[in-house]
Amino acid sequence: MKLTIIDKYILKRYLATFAVMLLLFAPIGIIIDISEKINKMISNDVPVLKIAIYYYHFTIYFMNNLFPIFLFISVIWFTSKLANDTEIIAILSSGISFTRFMRPYIIGASIVCVLVMLMGFFVVPVSNEGYNNFRYTYLRSNGKELMRGDNTDVYRQISDNEFIYVNSFNNESQMAFNFSLEKFNKEKLEYKITASRIKWNPKDKTYSLYDYTKRIVGSEGDVIEKSPEKKMKFSFDLEDLAPVVYIAETLSLGELNAFIDKERKRGSSNINVYLVVLYKKYSVPVSAFILTIIAVSVSSMKRRGGMGVNLAIGIAVAFSFVFFDKIFGVLAEKSSFSPLLAVWLPNIVFGILAIYLLRNAKR
Known part of the structure; x- marks a missing residue:
């Protein structure tokens, strides 16, 4: 032409x-x-x-x-x-x-x-x-107002029986605050992990938990484990700690398609x-x-x-x-x-x- x-x-x-x-x-x-x-x-x-x-x-x-x-x-x-x-x-x-x-x-x-x-x-x-x-x-x-309306609280189901929560998330430092993970056996709580902060370590692909506490629920009494700092591996990704809109807006086309496929398999309510x-x-x-x-x-x-x-x-x-x-x-x-x-x-x-x-x- x-x-x-x-x-x-x-x-x-x-x-x-x-x-x-x-x-x-x-x-x-x-x-x-x-x-x-x-x-x-x-x-x-x-x-x-x-x-x-x-x-x-x-x-x-x-x-x-x-x-x-x-x-x-x-x-x-x-x-x-x-x-x-x-x-x-x-x-x-x-x-x-x-x-x-x-x-x-x-x-x-x-x-x-x-x-x-x-x-x-x-x-x-x-x-x-x-x-x-x-x-x-x-x-x-x-x-806070930008990322999630009234607050930045993130609740997410990461498997059939595991749920995580963070109060706020900073992607620049790769750190989240007021973290908790709950694991259930059917409808009964099996254990709960809490930490004031959780930080991603990209070198060894672990998370550092600060003010770590783990409560294991038992039939004869609960077992409590505490530590000022503890490294752990989890099945969830760093992006699972971020607010909903915040994640989607920061992913390229290929990353966003892969992320949506993963969230569909999880049955995410935010799809x-x-x-x-x-x-x-x-x-x-x-x-x-x-x-x-x-x-x-x-x-x-x-x-x-x-x-x-x-x-x-x-x-x-x-x-x-x-x-x-x-x-x-x-x-x-x-x-x-x-x-x-x-x-x-x-x-x-x-x-x-x-x-x-x-x-x-x-x-």
Whole structure:
């Protein structure tokens, strides 16, 4: 497929405006975040290098979450300018159909879709981990709210008769606090292990338990074993100690698929949360096509109010898309609603809207 001069012109404007929009809003997001957290950073004596690394991860996290808005506004912006300068009228008057006029937009959306998808598979999980680690380590109250709603308590069944609990988890130090493990024989407690802290030792693949206590329940009396520090091997993985959303957001595509398979075998009650994260890795990039078509359909006509009207419509539609995306994602996580349908429903609804607007624009 050979690109014409018009194709290259529109494609260049598409990608350049989107890039400028990202570079314009990223510093604004950083400034707002700093203004909210500067007092806590100072009071916790956070090292400058840690702050710099955090804002690198924050930028990727911020752009990934709001890219549909930035893309939509950027397409609305430069297409409205083309319409106001009567460039679109000149292009269509030369015999080029509206469908043919859309080709460079679809090529641009394809490039953005592939880039966002690859970022979501491999780069964004690393940044999510760094972003969450910093917030939990240095901004504890906000970290708790981010990772698990009201608290960071993690309860998990690791086998048919074993259950673990931790009050909080720090992935950076690979340590969890207020740990307990209970093993049952049918419905009767066989023993319980508790520790104030549990730390993963990657060299020998063991766990160090601090303030270790083991209570073995017996018919003639309990046996209690205590130690200031004890190394042990367990059947659960380090990721089993992390909060639910925290795990899924920090895994690459292959790791997330393997993790979901393992949790399915365990009969995890949180499987919907993991599936929402997985399906969004595909649905969010695909939204680039839908939002591009809507943006072009809305802004390709020259309006009496100029670009302001188009931008107002664009911002309303973009925020509506993000709103529906978040609402249905939470619905799937908290109920029996199908995660696949919940994640793709905003694309389906706005896809129908895109087809309707495109037909009207062609007329």
